[in-house]
Amino acid sequence: MSRGKLAIVGIGEVATGWYPDRTEWDMIYDTCIEAIRDSGLGKNDVEGVISVNPMAQPKLQGEIGFGKVPEELGLKGCKDICIVNAGGSTTTNALRLAEHWIQSGIAKTVLIHHCTKHSSIPIDEAIRFFATAGIDLQWEYPFGMTYNALIALSMTRYMHDTKTTPEEMASIVVALNKWAQLDPLSMNRKPVTIEKVLASRMVTTPLHAFECNRLGDGASAMVVTSPELAKKLTDTPVYKLGEAVRYTQATITQRTDREGIRKAVSDAAKEVLKEAGITLKDISILELYVAYPLGIVNLLEGLGICMPGEAGKFIMEGNTSPGGKLPVSTMGDAVGRGHTGSGVGTATYVECARQLMGRAGERQVPNCKYILTNSAGGSGMNMIWSVFGRELK
Amino acid sequence: MxxxxxxxxxxxxxxxxxxxxxxxxxxxxxxxxxxxxxxxxxxxxxxxxxxxxxxxxxSKGTGTLFSYTVTMYGVEEKFMADLPYVIALVDLGEGIRVMSRLVNCRHEDIKCDIPVKVVFEDMTDEFTIFYFEPA
Incomplete structure (x- = not known):
């Protein structure tokens, strides 16, 4: 994965929401066609389709995984398809596979897309899915473990060690919500305050309902190609300039080394910045898909932007909010946008492209030149950093 | 049982x-x-x-509470009767960390690093689960 071998040239997205009356395919049609039209390509110019696995929807997974997308959309020039699954880091892997297809000549242009429709999953099934996806069935699940509890366990210890206050933690939701308020595609646009976060129902201490994710329906898509072709197609190609990753652990009991995740974050970040030939100071936005507020804290401290224990304060001071000195997650991450499974990851890259294309409306960060993105699967089994930019270095 | x-x-x-x-x-x-x-x-x-x-x-069955969360809401139906319950990460003296539940304690007394010891509870004829309580 070396510098500038892939460019995003088209994007499409439906607003995250609750659409019991729309089918998955209805959303797949709209987002994929929007992205292909946006790229300037004709429908038969798309040579590959890579789908983000809708983990919670086995039926849709079967349809997509066995090749329905190009057939439905009439992509007559499609040479191959693949469905990718790495939890929250799925879209990153879809981009990697696309890069390989493009560089090896398997496909010159690739459509990457996602769709998840939580409203069609019965609520008890959805709870069961999230209770068992990534939770160990022998050593965690029998105790009544949930994803919320998993984050809460890390948060309890973090707050104990650093004396970070509930108000500081709650301010992360407020900061994300400020971005979501400016985003017509986000689901949770009603203004929230620290007081409202802390007054929301306690789900599992110290995690309040407003600090957890609200499930939504969503779909997004992007078209990627080689930098050479990208320049011919558009005036605003978005280049991937670097990527670096570390695997950590799958289960929380294995994270006995307290510096483990922070070191993974920091090592991979150093590597990606070196590859992209820039420094942290050059970054205009951090687009992070972490799903829970604590993730942002871990990443800011892992990057060395904040000293251990000081990220909460940094966020509460407004540094990551609209107008702040380091905008973070300009669509409000899953907390603001609404949680669409692995789709938040796809939407994060679409938002990254939107910002670098200068099309982010009220959220547009001025002079946006480089964006550092992060994705991770499961409860942080890996840490993947990528750098995107407007120009090839 | x-x-x-x-x-x-x-x-x-x-x-x-x-x-x-x-x-x-x-x-x-x-x-x-x-x-x-x-x-x-x-x-x-x-x-x-x-x-x-x-x-x-x-194992000697003793250790310290690395972290915990009091779960109050948002669990599968089969766990609802247990609410609220305490999920715990325990560092055993033998140098390993296990997930479990903390039982037999008042929630307001729980703090990171308190000493804990193992207790057992039969689930079925085949399975006995391990929990912890303040030592």
């Missing part, structure tokens, strides 16, 4: 011994006879040295 309707641990052949241990009110820890490492969770081969020469030691 047989009307237990919550999820049971999904065993592997190499974890059989562990669950036989809890039935006898013993907390067993897998141990590599070659590199000397204590292993949790049990593996088929030692994750340090890939030895298959694995055995078991008995």
């Amino acid at each position: 047989n009307d237990y309707n919550k999820p049971l641990p999904v065993k592997q052949p190499w974890s059989e011994e562990f669950w036989k241990g809890t039935k006898r009110r013993k907390l067993l820890i897998q141990h590599c006879n070659d590199c000397g490492k204590n292993i949790f969770y049990p593996r088929k081969y030692c994750p340090e040295c890939w030895s298959s020469n694995l055995g078991w030691i008995e």
Whole structure:
């Protein structure tokens, strides 16, 4: 994965929401066609389709995984398809596979897309899915473990060690919500305050309902190609300039080394910045898909932007909010946008492209030149950093 | 005891011994006879040295509470009767960390790093689960 071998040239997205009356395919049609039209390509110019696995929807997974997308959309020039699954880091892997297809000549242009429709999953099934996806069935699940509890366990210890206050933690939701308020595609646009976060129902201490994710329906898509072709197609190609990753652990009991995740974050970040030939100071936005507020804290401290224990304060001071000195997650991450499974990851890259294309409306960060993105699967089994930019270095 | 309707641990052949241990009110820890490492969770081969020469030691059953969360809401129906309950991460004296529940305590007394000790509770005829309580 070396510098500038892939460019995003088209994007499409439906607003995250609750659409019991729309089918998955209805959303797949709209987002994929929007992205292909946006790229300037004709429908038969798309040579590959890579789908983000809708983990919670086995039926849709079967349809997509066995090749329905190009057939439905009439992509007559499609040479191959693949469905990718790495939890929250799925879209990153879809981009990697696309890069390989493009560089090896398997496909010159690739459509990457996602769709998840939580409203069609019965609520008890959805709870069961999230209770068992990534939770160990022998050593965690029998105790009544949930994803919320998993984050809460890390948060309890973090707050104990650093004396970070509930108000500081709650301010992360407020900061994300400020971005979501400016985003017509986000689901949770009603203004929230620290007081409202802390007054929301306690789900599992110290995690309040407003600090957890609200499930939504969503779909997004992007078209990627080689930098050479990208320049011919558009005036605003978005280049991937670097990527670096570390695997950590799958289960929380294995994270006995307290510096483990922070070191993974920091090592991979150093590597990606070196590859992209820039420094942290050059970054205009951090687009992070972490799903829970604590993730942002871990990443800011892992990057060395904040000293251990000081990220909460940094966020509460407004540094990551609209107008702040380091905008973070300009669509409000899953907390603001609404949680669409692995789709938040796809939407994060679409938002990254939107910002670098200068099309982010009220959220547009001025002079946006480089964006550092992060994705991770499961409860942080890996840490993947990528750098995107407007120009090839 | 047989009307237990919550999820049971999904065993592997190499974890059989562990669950036989809890039935006898013993907390067993897998141990590599070659590199000397204590292993949790049990593996088929030692994750340090890939030895298959694995055995078991008995834990003293004491440790400290690394972290905890009092779960109050948002669980599957089969766990609802237990609410509120405390999920715990416990660092055992033998140098491993396990997930469990903290029981027999007032929630307001729980703090990170308090000493805890193991207790056992029969789930079914086959399974006995391990919990912890303040020591």
